[in-house]
Amino acid sequence: MPPHPVEDVRHRGASHGPLTARDPIPAQARVHWGRWLSAAFGLAVMALLVWAARKIDWQEVLDALKQVPATALVAAGLLCVLSHLIYSSYDLVGRAWTGHTLPVRRVMLITFISYAFNLNLGSLVGGIAMRLRLYAREGLKHPVPTQVLALSLTTNWLGYGLLAGLLFLMGWLAPPPEWPVSASALRGLGALMLGVVATYLALCAFSPRRELRLRGHAMVLPGLRLALMQLLVSSANWLTMGVILYVLLQQGVPYGTTLAVLLVAAVAGVIAHVPAGLGVLEGVFVALLGPSLGHGQVLAALIAYRALYYLLPLALATVAYFMLEARSRR
Template sequence: MGKKLLHNFSSLLGFFLLGLSLWAIASELRQYDYRDVFKSLAAIPTSRLYWAIGLTILSYLGLANYDSLAFRYIGHALAYPKSVFTGFISAAATNTVGFAFLTGSAIRYRLYSAWGVPAIAIAQIILFENISFWLGLFAVSGVMFLFYPLEIPTQLHLPFISVRPIGLIFLLVVAGYLVGSLFARKPLNIRGHEFRFPSLQIALAQVAISGLDWICATAVLYILLPATTALSYPGFLGLYLLAMTAGVVSNVPGGLGVFESIILLLLSSKVSVTAVLGSLLVYRGIYYLLPLVVATGLLGLYEILSRWKVRSP
């Protein structure tokens, strides 16, 4: 009886998540006029669109591999395709819908519990994934902010005039994590919860995989900007990371509005606002909406097949 109730709850959760994803897709599409979308697409060379899609695939491969690395960290065996499947769907939902607890975490619980992964292991995987996300952001941002510092616009009302101090803080956090992975042998007790550092090899892999994801995500938007944009990729990388950090901290789904506002503010002196808006529109479609559509289709197919297997004799 208990197992049946648990299965029914898990199935309901799966269909709830599927509905939430479909709602997110519809909400995202409602914000744009289809004529604006076609105009923006027409202004970008086809080769650049292909590059943007390829870089998006590479970025999401990195995101999907967080889970595989997490299973190595907790010492639990699970088939690689299952962890990558779950990692991709979770990343696509969290990136666009936001509210990680209701999307990415719930998707991981739904899928991993169905494959026999204990609840405590799922919680460890979710924590590991979140740490990996921030490690990559801090590592790449730290390097860029320290060696290619941007002047912070006064409109942002931050206590710094340059991002260099932020970069130094970010790198110190990453260095502290790596040092802990090298020397800490006993778990840390944080508010009654134990945290065990991974091995140095896994910690370095966290930084590398997450860092690659951020570099590719930035390249997607950079390659969609007009060819006349007088800005190098390293220069744009720092700008993108500052805007994305503000968007993530705001907890708005996908940083929507916050991210665009900062990008426009920092690029307005180099590129026309209309051109930047067009590139941002296509970027949203390729990097956020397209993966969500694919992930929603995969999740829907999984739920249908799961129900079919239960009903089959």
Template sequence: MTDRTLSARVLDGRAPAGTRPWWRWAKRAASLVFFAAVVALLGQYAQHIDWDDVLESLGSTPPMALFVAALLAAASHLLYSCFDLIGKRYTGHNLPTLTVMAVTFVSYAFNLCIGSLVGGVGFRYRLYTRLGLKGSVVTRIVSMSMLTNWLGYKLMAGIVFLLHPLALPPGWHLGNHALQWLGALLICTSLAYIGACVKWGGHSWTIRGHEVYLPPWRMAVLQMTISCVNWSLMAGVIFVLLGQRVPYTDVLTVLLIGAIAGVVAHVPAGLGVFEFVFVALLSHVVSEGTLIGALLGYRAIYYLAPLALASVLYVAMEAHARKHTTHAPRDS
């Protein structure tokens, strides 16, 4: 199977040849059952929300707060658009910088709203292969971008879990020691990764047909830095929309927990799950209506507005690629 064929199957959701049919159907059935259970729980929970309070919270958000939140969201998307530039340095391909940033922006916007398999992976394969890159090169770009994102997540989560443990709701009979131990472990693994890059950076190994690559330590530090800043900007959007009623470190901690909960739940965009985590962990600080109102504003600013722009950009890129293909000289 060619790389282009594989990328097309990733984009349209088909599994590669050789996968057992019964296993594919079993995974789909399990995912549907889990998704239905999550939807049922969220629907039951939504009945207890004071939606009048939510609407009042949305309407009372100052225009300046919306403006600052939009700036922070734009900065985050711009920064994330640079993630694939690390992959460009790693693979050595010659696509222009702005083209790479455009592809990354489109992929990230769709990734946020429809999931990583189609958004983060499928759109990259679609766009990069149409721009002339081989599937194997795209795979390395995608893996490097995902590594960048989660390296920063791991370090940032370790720092806030260890140094700024979240004050849990009064009714919870759990301490913060588990999060602190987890934070210490995450920091240790981050330092171990940097140490490995110092010793073996720039080398790659093939394990069971898969290439494992350790970047030079300077590149690894850059990956962690830009990813940490990106997660910090995301938390800043919610912090501003909440009117600074909740300490920033608490917002960042809950954002990091909510991000993992959304990934585990396999719900597109973590819809409902993300909000549930915020309400469960912060409703003793501010009202549920205020939290839901701020998170709805966050979704509009950070998810929907970039998605609209990315959709227009994607159509333009497809039209340009189709025009380029149509006018390309044919072999005689």
């Protein structure tokens, strides 16, 4: 049986003692290169932010916000705060699993920053590179950050699989005739998703081996209690995101339909590899809800959603990120 993640961390951490004469790179040189790399990473982040800002029609954002009632905007804004708080707890599951001792508030801040950048700039920048970098800044040594990241990604898609599986299987989403996926195929996909979730839980509960290998990649399974916690927090986050859009759409369609369309749009954005899913989210919602609600109402709700859930958190995360960078340099 492979070692528990905590034992593995301690074993690997023992090799990171003081430098000796055998170290190929002197400490001063490593600090020098570390500063250059930090500056380069910071510049890359700024360049990506400028690129993302230039892609946004800010006047359109303001016009769309004016079309949504103030009460709906306030309610949606509060729900956005709740959703980001729930997502920020994803890495707390990894903290409990690996046994690292970073403070809870610091873990949640790192997760919030990476999630905001992930939403706007793509998973490679926010979900992976930035999260690993911030954890390394806090002193977590390999393989702890990658273990936390792997568990967080699994957490996100575990809740997705449960909710999408249930909604697709129950027929909450009626695909348009021109779509290549029929209603029966969508139900079959829902059943497959539920089967994957059930298999994961069964492996966490009963597998005698804690490590699985798939195409050369090792995956260490948590226990059933942590797996159920993964399912709970992820489902809560996806449900909250669905409520945000339901409120912004002014309850024009049933909540189950709104959530099902969001889940389809989420996976379409991942497949399209478009930063922030620009155009993909709107295209899916307009295709599925436009005929019943009108394209104008749907687009106004989605632009308001982007402003509240994507752009405002990105502004806060940018400030928090550079504050962490400045703190680590000090």
